[in-house]
């Protein structure tokens with residue numbers, strides 16, 4: 323991971339991560355590891371005291387269970403609790419924040435307006451949707467600004483998420499689709515990888531070799547799409563020799579309806595994202 327060119331925007335900033343679970347913990351750990359956040363300027367909260375103690379020991383930052391105390395004097399508040407808990411946490415902060423602070427929520431499905439309303443006042447809010455590969459610096463995060471967030475706030479959030487991968491700014495209306503595609507996406511890719519590795523074993527490869535071939539091939543293909551900007555269909559054609567082996571493999575994929583299955587997976591996950599904040 324590199325923090326080149328990003329240190330200025332975040333340097334000296336005090337950050338509180340409210341809900342340092344899986345995603346909050348990944349972001350917190352990555353930002354500390356790169357040195358962009360200093361442990362003494364970083365706070366976190368979780369729900370359980372014992373988790374707070376363990377996490378505090380592990381990361382060397384102050385971790386508690388009181389959200390109101392944690393946001394005192396910080397510049398950026400990252401909300402990473404489950405979607406159903408966001409309104410409660412934001413309400414706890416009502417009257418405790420000023421417009422000089424920035425709230426970033428990574429909760430799926432929760433609109434900026436809900437957080438703004440719960441916080442009261444003109445507090446800048448940004449909605450972000452990262453994914454778990456942020457852990458290794460190859461994450462994908464989409465961000466959408468709320469009513470009181472300025473271009474400067476967007477820049478700050480972009481800087482922060484660029485540390486753990488790539489960032490794209492989208493209209494908020496697209497955030498559920500982002501959730502269905504890139505936030506849930508790693509799970510789809512893991513299934514594809516697992517299947518390719520299993521296939522390698524079926525055709526006689528040792529499992530570790532098969533897994534390496536599948537993973538590096540996935541990484542390589544993704545890299546070509548990102549680096550060339552070429553349409554994936556064109557790139558697929560370039561691998562497919564007339565009457566060769568690949569076209570036989572592709573025919574099996576078509577027969578197994580891989581494309582439509584993946585499309586339906588993203589559509590379903592997007593639909594679920596629309597209702598998550600209101601689910602019990």
Ligand SMILES: NC(=O)c1ccc[n+]([C@@H]2O[C@H](COP(=O)([O-])OP(=O)(O)OC[C@H]3O[C@@H](n4cnc5c(N)ncnc54)[C@H](OP(=O)(O)O)[C@@H]3O)[C@@H](O)[C@H]2O)c1
Nearest residue numbers: 341342343344345368369370373402403404405429430452
């Ligand atoms: N996982 C992903 O791939 C992913 C991707 C993008 C966005 N997100 C979003 O990230 C958020 C968290 O998801 P997750 O998978 O990281 O869940 P998680 O592991 O369950 O983390 C939630 C954390 O919130 C803490 N918590 C619960 N109530 C709290 C409260 N009132 N105040 C402070 N902390 C509280 C929990 O504390 P304890 O540990 O003590 O129980 C836990 O550490 C969700 O909104 C989700 O939509 C997740």
